[in-house]
Amino acid sequence: MKPTKISLTRTTPERFSGDLLVYCVPQNKNDKPKSVKGVCGSEFRKAVALGDFKGDDGHRLLAYGQGKNKALVSRVLYLGLGKVHKDSKTELLERCRQTGGKIASIAKELKAKNICLCLPELEELSAEKTVESLLEGILLGDYRFEKYKKKDGKKGKFTGITKIAVWSSMKEKGLRRGINHAQHAANAACVARDMANEPGNGWTPASFARYARMLAKEHSMKCTVLGKIEMKRLKMGGILAVNQGSSEAPKLVILEYTAKNPKAQTVLLVGKGLTFDSGGVSLKPGAGMQDMKYDMCGGAAAICAMAVVGAEKPDVNVVAIIPATDNMPGGAALKPGDIIKHFNGVTSEIINTDAEGRLILADALAYGIKNYSPDCVVDLATLTGAVITSLGHHRTGLLGNNQPLIKRLLAAGESCGEPLWQLPLDKEYVKQIDSDVADIKNTGGSGAGTITAAAYLQKFVGDTPWVHMDIAGTAWGFTKKDYIPKGPSGTGVRTLVAMIRNWKKL
Numbered sequence: 001m002k003p004t005k006i007s008l009t010r011t012t013p014e015r016f017s018g019d020l021l022v023y024c025v026p027q028n029k030n031d032k033p034k035s036v037k038g039v040c041g042s043e044f045r046k047a048v049a050l051g052d053f054k055g056d057d058g059h060r061l062l063a064y065g066q067g068k069n070k071a072l073v074s075r076v077l078y079l080g081l082g083k084v085h086k087d088s089k090t091e092l093l094e095r096c097r098q099t100g101g102k103i104a105s106i107a108k109e110l111k112a113k114n115i116c117l118c119l120p121e122l123e124e125l126s127a128e129k130t131v132e133s134l135l136e137g138i139l140l141g142d143y144r145f146e147k148y149k150k151k152d153g154k155k156g157k158f159t160g161i162t163k164i165a166v167w168s169s170m171k172e173k174g175l176r177r178g179i180n181h182a183q184h185a186a187n188a189a190c191v192a193r194d195m196a197n198e199p200g201n202g203w204t205p206a207s208f209a210r211y212a213r214m215l216a217k218e219h220s221m222k223c224t225v226l227g228k229i230e231m232k233r234l235k236m237g238g239i240l241a242v243n244q245g246s247s248e249a250p251k252l253v254i255l256e257y258t259a260k261n262p263k264a265q266t267v268l269l270v271g272k273g274l275t276f277d278s279g280g281v282s283l284k285p286g287a288g289m290q291d292m293k294y295d296m297c298g299g300a301a302a303i304c305a306m307a308v309v310g311a312e313k314p315d316v317n318v319v320a321i322i323p324a325t326d327n328m329p330g331g332a333a334l335k336p337g338d339i340i341k342h343f344n345g346v347t348s349e350i351i352n353t354d355a356e357g358r359l360i361l362a363d364a365l366a367y368g369i370k371n372y373s374p375d376c377v378v379d380l381a382t383l384t385g386a387v388i389t390s391l392g393h394h395r396t397g398l399l400g401n402n403q404p405l406i407k408r409l410l411a412a413g414e415s416c417g418e419p420l421w422q423l424p425l426d427k428e429y430v431k432q433i434d435s436d437v438a439d440i441k442n443t444g445g446s447g448a449g450t451i452t453a454a455a456y457l458q459k460f461v462g463d464t465p466w467v468h469m470d471i472a473g474t475a476w477g478f479t480k481k482d483y484i485p486k487g488p489s490g491t492g493v494r495t496l497v498a499m500i501r502n503w504k505k506l
């Protein structure tokens with residue numbers, strides 16, 4: 001996907017020559033649209049006077065250019081933002097993102113490639129946050145994945161917005177920052193969606209390694225890829241066990257960003273990179289199994305967040321580890337009843353080979369903590385179907401051992417439209433994974449599947465502050481939003497980015 005070019009323009013919107021000039025129009029307390037700076041066109045004023053356009057949320061008025069710019073611009077869109085004064089900042093940010101998503105879908109409808117975005121001035125939101133959230137919505141909403149579609153060469157086929165000129169009367173400094181932030185985060189989320197959209201035979205463990213090496217080169221970070229031989233030497237019994245039934249080589253992909261500040265803290269990200277989950281010998285039912293190509297969304301989120309880290313160079317060290325393999329039922333596959341030994345020496349009785357995510361994460365967590373002594377760990381995984389039972393497709397499940405860190409993640413997710421919900425992790429749940437023959441077992445029996453999965457992971461993090469995000473319900477099929485098309489959502493990327501951008505000593 002070619003990135004959309006975004007620039008800041010100071011030339012009056014009247015002079016914009018392109019496909020679509022967009023005004024985002026907030027609504028006053030009296031139900032009338034606020035006056036819009038830079039507005040061109042008597043059509044708008046007429047529509048307002050007649051009461052045809054009130055600026056309510058999502059209301060659109062399409063006009064065709066007036067006066068000076070009649071000959072220049074094809075269409076002018078006035079898009080209602082609704083009332084902005086009574087909402088919380090979070091709600092307003094979300095509204096702007098949704099509005100951005102609406103702009104993207106209108107642009108698609110109109111085949112508008114070259115657009116000019118006139119920013120509203122919102123007292124409640126800084127110029128930086130206004131432009132950031134609107135652009136994020138546009139870029140996320142303008143996503144498409146057509147790599148495997150026959151190029152039918154249909155003339156006039158819309159392939160996305162190519163250029164956005166942002167116009168505003170506000171100060172430039174914050175605007176630039178907002179534009180950059182939106183571009184980094186939205187592009188990263190779209191790349192995560194691309195990875196997820198790739199089928200199991202298109203995105204393999206080696207693909208994760210390739211992408212990480214590319215990022216390392218681009219942003220001067222350090223990339224290490226462990227293969228099967230190194231895993232054997234390091235006794236990573238979890239990832240090796242899951243890979244046993246496959247003919248695709250496993251990889252443990254490590255990407256490290258080091259901040260300039262020698263005193264900077266270190267955040268470790270671990271993402272489940274299961275490139276296809278058949279369930280293994282405990283085979284999944286056929287219906288819907290194709291969706292298990294999405295089982296690598298946690299890994300995609302972690303590595304794509306590193307793209308933003310590399311570009312923005314925050315004042316915190318960040319290490320991402322992606323254990324990557326598929327889960328296949330080949331002749332040498334792991335069997336129910338088998339006992340494996342993890343990297344940290346903990347033994348585990350395999351009850352169900354379909355509970356494989358925790359096996360690969362366990363090694364990655366223990367290895368990452370031992371090698372990088374992070375100040376905190378965040379892991380992301382499409383770990384359990386049970387999280388869909390508890391939270392549906394609206395919130396990511398969140399568990400952890402450190403309430404301040406949990407709070408940070410909750411706030412980060414809330415701020416970017418990726419809401420999370422904390423589940424408990426009491427010792428009663430931990431007991432559910434006690435085994436008669438090994439230290440632990442890989443399923444917790446009936447009830448609280450998301451929690452017992454987290455309890456398994458907790459055995460590998462020790463005292464390090466840790467949170468686990470179960471994104472099985474949100475990585476795809478996420479709540480419908482204007483800026484989240486159907487298919488993979490890229491969830492987690494922007495939450496991690498928000499957490500890292502606001503990092504303060506934990």
Ligand code: BES
Nearest residue numbers: 352354355356382383384385386443472
């Ligand atoms: N990748 C799945 C979890 C999953 C299921 C994600 C449905 C998205 C939608 C995971 O590896 C898995 O199979 N978990 C099992 C665990 C069980 C065997 C204890 C599950 O949730 O059924």
Ligand code: MN
Nearest residue numbers: 277354355356
């Ligand atoms: Mn599974």
Ligand code: ZN
Nearest residue numbers: 274277295357
């Ligand atoms: Zn899985």
